[in-house]
Amino acid sequence: MTSLLLNAKCLVVKVGSSLVTNNGAGLDKVAIAAWADQIARLVQSGKQVVLVSSGAVAEGMQRLGWKKRPVAINELQAAAAVGQMGLVQMYETCFSSHGLHTAQILLTHADLADRKRYLNARTTLRTLLDLGVIPVINENDTVVTDEIRFGDNDTLGSLVANLIEADALVILTDQPGLYSADPRKHPDAEFIQHETAGNPALEKMAGGAGTLIGSGGMLTKILAAKRAARSGAHTIIASGREPDVLIRLAQGDVLGTHLKAGQVKTLARKQWLADHLRLAGKVVLDDGAAKALLEGGRSLLPIGVIAVEGSFERGEVVSCVNAEGREIARGLVNYSALETARILRKPSHDIEHILGYVDEAELIHRDNLILV
Numbered sequence: 001m002t003s004l005l006l007n008a009k010c011l012v013v014k015v016g017s018s019l020v021t022n023n024g025a026g027l028d029k030v031a032i033a034a035w036a037d038q039i040a041r042l043v044q045s046g047k048q049v050v051l052v053s054s055g056a057v058a059e060g061m062q063r064l065g066w067k068k069r070p071v072a073i074n075e076l077q078a079a080a081a082v083g084q085m086g087l088v089q090m091y092e093t094c095f096s097s098h099g100l101h102t103a104q105i106l107l108t109h110a111d112l113a114d115r116k117r118y119l120n121a122r123t124t125l126r127t128l129l130d131l132g133v134i135p136v137i138n139e140n141d142t143v144v145t146d147e148i149r150f151g152d153n154d155t156l157g158s159l160v161a162n163l164i165e166a167d168a169l170v171i172l173t174d175q176p177g178l179y180s181a182d183p184r185k186h187p188d189a190e191f192i193q194h195e196t197a198g199n200p201a202l203e204k205m206a207g208g209a210g211t212l213i214g215s216g217g218m219l220t221k222i223l224a225a226k227r228a229a230r231s232g233a234h235t236i237i238a239s240g241r242e243p244d245v246l247i248r249l250a251q252g253d254v255l256g257t258h259l260k261a262g263q264v265k266t267l268a269r270k271q272w273l274a275d276h277l278r279l280a281g282k283v284v285l286d287d288g289a290a291k292a293l294l295e296g297g298r299s300l301l302p303i304g305v306i307a308v309e310g311s312f313e314r315g316e317v318v319s320c321v322n323a324e325g326r327e328i329a330r331g332l333v334n335y336s337a338l339e340t341a342r343i344l345r346k347p348s349h350d351i352e353h354i355l356g357y358v359d360e361a362e363l364i365h366r367d368n369l370i371l372v
């Protein structure tokens, strides 16, 4: 068995807060220099690497002399703004000693939910990679609030892997990988070396964050692997403290937990639809429409919709639920919630008569729809 990184050309490497900041003690210069050194060697060997780094809040707290993580969102945002300066300074210094440029990219959920901004981010990232620059990504903590933030960078890492259609996502953390239970609480837990990403059994093994510095714990890593697998990316969860971990993985050594992407790759546009973490609204389908989507691969017509919820606009992503309320698909709507409420249960040839105009015969075209 060889490492899933052996043949990967384009990778996303994510490093967690506890690693980057030495458990909140301040930026770990030695560790950061070691990852930069490894990434530089990977780039020199022809690979493309995007770095997703946490640690802004923890480093900001350290710089401001705050002992306790604040609860107030404005204080967290202030800490992130201070800490992000330290993070990028450190990465720039470390990578420039290898003759490599770095680029700071701060993303929010809204950036990836908006199709134009999503495509802009993708083009910029690809351009940077083609130029041999190392993009250093974090969430734009200063402008996001609790309801709209990714929160943990595992999720962000998987969305970035999907965005650039990376071959692998490497999540470096403070444990050697995934165990059958949190090893901090269950020292006898078994190590998981190989699994298929998306196996529901993994979610039961994974617990929350191990320290007050990290967020999300193993569960967000397992869910990130499931998400990344949809675009064909394998995930490796490994210890960032293991010497030369990235190099050894790239040479074929099996370190950490390898979560293989089992499923067929979803088209990039459909992947973008699936990656929406928050949806603008809901349409409830009758049984016939649900069947047409699930079994016939058909578009959703207004006649198959029995109710509408939320206040979405044309072009937003909505959830399609069956009569029992279970989500079966999601897609880009051609009509707003108000318009949909007026044309639901009606045949498409009546749309013009009801609304005074017609955009499309379908409420959601099958090219803009993904089953979930």
Ligand SMILES: Nc1ncnc2c1ncn2[C@@H]1O[C@H](COP(=O)(O)OP(=O)(O)O)[C@@H](O)[C@H]1O
Pocket: 015, 016, 017, 018, 019, 054, 172, 173, 174, 175, 177, 178, 179, 180, 181, 182, 183, 184, 205, 206, 207, 208, 209, 210, 211, 213, 214, 215, 216, 217, 218, 219
């Ligand atoms: N099944 C598990 N296997 C390994 N670690 C686990 C498991 N469940 C929970 N954890 C915890 O997840 C922690 C890593 O996640 P987290 O604290 O969020 O770190 P990071 O900042 O690297 O994202 C570990 O320190 C560990 O205590």
Ligand SMILES: N[C@@H](CCC(=O)OP(=O)(O)O)C(=O)O
Pocket: 015, 016, 017, 018, 053, 054, 055, 056, 057, 058, 080, 138, 139, 141, 151, 152, 153, 154, 213, 214, 215, 216, 217
């Ligand atoms: N964007 C935040 C990261 C949030 C976080 O704690 O993520 P992680 O440690 O990767 O679980 C920061 O830079 O502080």
